Amino acid sequence: MLIGATALLLGGGGLAAYATTALAGNNTPDAAAGHAQHTASAFTLSCPDVGERLRQVPRSAKLPVSKGLSALDKQVHDAYHSMMSGSSGGSGGGSVLNRLQTKREKTIKMMVSAIAKDAKRPGYLLKMSGCTMKPVNEGAGEGGNDSTKSVQDGWYQGQDPNQTQGQDQGQSQDPGQAQSQDPGQGQDQNGGQQQGQPGGPSPDDFVDINNVQPNADAPPFAAPKGGNASTGTFTTECGRNEDGHFNSDNVIVTPGVSNGAHHTHDYVGNKATDAFADDNKLAQSDTTCDNGDQSTHYWPVLRKLDGNAEQKPGAAQDANVGTTLTPATVTLTFRGSQSGEVRAMPRFLKIITGDAKAFTNGTKNANASWSCTGFEDRQLKDKYPLCPQGSQVVRTFAFQNCWNGRDIDSGNHRDHMAFSDQNGNCPQGFEAVPQLVQRITYDVPQGNSFAVDSFPEQLHKPVTDHGDFINVMPDNLMSQAVECINDGRECS
Structure with a gap:
């Protein structure tokens, strides 16, 4: 049994905290009152970067592609805001992600059609509409939190970043298994992550x-x-x-x-x-x-x-x-x-x-x-x-x-x-x-x-x-x- 989903604002609206409440089949009043195990983590939205995958954009498609890329960013912004404000329709991150995917599919299809008029159709972009929820404490990828590692002649000196930097290795949590916890049940309002600035930094x-x-x-x-x-x-x-x-x-x-x-x-x-x-x-x-x-x-x-x-x-x-x-x-x-x-x-x-x-x-x-x-x-x-x-x-x-x-x-x-x-x-x-x-x-x-x-x-x-x-x-x-x-x- 999972508790009902509501969005939790952390530190003035910065991060969303989703928690799973495992009642182990026990639906007694005591269990519902909080005698359950709670695990919580803060999340943000992670979406495939369509712009990074573009290869050929003919002149005729430049404006539609520009509008599409800007629209994709706005859609993520709106979905993130919805997740933060608690206006996700009462069904948590899953509904946010579903609505976001629907909007992204429409925008990406428009971009693909515009490109295909004068260049090879980039059908692979159509697979990039789905987004996930990324734990904010996961870092930016393998080695992403090691600021003091030796860089020597590395990324800032001109070395190919592919030779020194890893890809994002984190596994995003299935939003269907992550429901938000009522802040009245003892969760730290700052979640150990955020202090006062909406959206970061930590x-x-x-x-x-x-x-x-x-x-x-x-x-x-x-x-x-x-x-x-x-x-x-x-x-x-x-x-x-x-x-x-x-x-x-x-x-x-x-x-x-x-x-x-x-x-x-x-x-x-x-x-x-x-x-x-x-x-x-x-x-x-x-x-x-x-x-x-x-x-x-x-x-x-x-x-x-x-x-x-x-x-x-x-x-x-x-x-x-x-x-x-x-x-x-x-x-x-x-x-x-x-x-x-x-x-x-x-x-x-x-x-x-x-x-x-x-x-x-x-x-x-x-x-x-x-x-x-x-x-x-x-x-x-x-x-x-x-x-x-x-x-x-x-x-x-x-x-x-x-x-x-x-x-x-x-x-x-x-x-x-x-x-x-x-x-x-x-x-x-x-x-x-x-x-x-x-x-x-x-x-x-x-x-x-x-x-x-x-x-x-x-x-x-x-x-x-x-x-x-x-x-x-x-x-x-x-x-x-x-x-x-x-x-x-x-x-x-």
């Missing part, structure tokens, strides 16, 4: 940088050294977004759709960047960069967890609460290859690094690095750093540095780029290009006081951080950068 997502052992031979922004390496760097100064260029669009993943990111992005560089900025518009735009570089750089904002609920898309309407923090510094550096010279990036090359859904997808594409100024030999992947007084929080994104030589983008926005191995060697068919490193620092209040914007079901986990780049450098400026890098000089 106190367990933070670690004192003083307790982290050095795990990096060199900080992730350092240039390669020795041997055949191209040891130069080219730095472009584009400010700290003093102009307040924010929106919740994603021009790479969901072009043509407002609020396609469902979280707020912080921009420097090209002033025209929004969901409707095509290559021509970007090429004609002004820039915040002092060398005329019109490239677009963006990343999710970092928020101070002060409860400021700004009611607009990308903010509180998408479960991102808190005052936006302005970076203290933004440094954009292109560096060379460990194995030899680099060649120019093509104009309008688009690159995404990291994974906004890494908590449920697993860590295959996770590539954000967290640290503190003065401690950058200690790099964290899945924890936020607690920095000592006077030290700033550091976010670093070292982008893919190998290009397939043909495409400026790909269906999933990843396949045209790759990471070199630790010796700087690109995969077969790829060649080395300047590696962009975005390094952003922040002054934050002491304590567990900040979090990155995320999709609500990702719980604002640090492993979901990510950076985006569109190369709009004029060709002559890119040539200067390549020459500088290959000559071993430091230029800007």
